Amino acid sequence: MHPGIPDEEQARTMTLEAFADTIVPGEKRSPDDKAVAGAATGGGAVAAGAVELLETSAAGLAPALGDFAQLLNRHAQAYADQHGLDLDGSVPAFVALQFPDRTALVGMLTAPGHPEREAWVSIALFSNMAFDTAAHMHTLDALAAGHPGLTAMGFAEPNADGLWRFPVYSYGRELASLHPGTTSSGSPA
Template sequence: MSTLDRRAILKALTASVAVLATGGLTAAPVSAAADVSEDWTTQTLGAFADTLIPGESRFSGDRVCAGAVTGPGAVQAGVIDVMNSPQLPLAPLLPAIAALLDVRAVAYAAVRLIWLSPSRPPFVDLSFSHRTNLVRGLFGSDDIDQPVWQVLSLMVGIAFDTAGQFDTGSALTQGHPGLAWLRFPTPDPDGLWRFADFSYGRPLAALHPATTPSGSPA
């Protein structure tokens, strides 16, 4: 991958994370199910997301979601829909990112004499344990593409942990898999979140008398 390509990918990834972090997307579908018609790019990126936040298999013989755990993972939380959102600049670059990951998988397998099936993407054909070992190495300080994987992993986390592609209230109403699994609290009847219990069971300091109604310091 050329320097220009890396720069374009990082720019698109960073812009996508910024949009998600501000709740800038309109509601998008959450694809919990899948079938064998998924293209190689979708399979590879789905397997990457499932390695970071694993979920149960979606159907018998599912290779993308390795079924390493029970319950939903990043794929069930709609991370692929997020990456492909037309409201983000990332979709045209996804094949290049997936291809880079598959190249790494081929190199990883060659060193370890692991046979890979030509009928599926190389990264997807690795076992979950080998995927985990490979991904761990991608985040090493000596990996030239480390920033790509770091920012891509942020997107995976945002999709599952915060339902960043949705308004939070709407995501809870629709039963977003990630928020439901994390038991994210529902808002009060007026749609606002208030936390009556302090983190340490007591307030850490008295409220300053000049604090504004919005909570801003004096």
């Protein structure tokens, strides 16, 4: 293998990271980070664990991620050819695209009428989900690790016992009466 050219596993991961970073941009993890474009400050989908979420069995996409990455790179190469772009051959084609070109290509792939739209929208949704909810982690662990999405949203820390209780109504008033059959743990009867 030629030095500097990623193997198949690295290429898959870099491509998926670049896609996730296009959906929820973040800052580069290091100066030589090629997957994360650095289009925003703070952690984005990649730092939030988008690839880890995509790889969970619960997401249902793990077996096809290699195929999606290859397909995305074929689309990126076709896009580059159409636009006369010279891509860095040491990284996968989608990773080699500049951020505005990545966003343009993802916009085309997720547009109504594109035959692969559902697949690309699914991957985009999981990228958002990783940032918005840390769905692949226990919330306590995500908060302890400084999860970028939960932190950016100001997600409340739990009480000392690890449970969330809200003694003040978030809307400043009680919205509904507690059901008389509600148990002390808050579960419905």
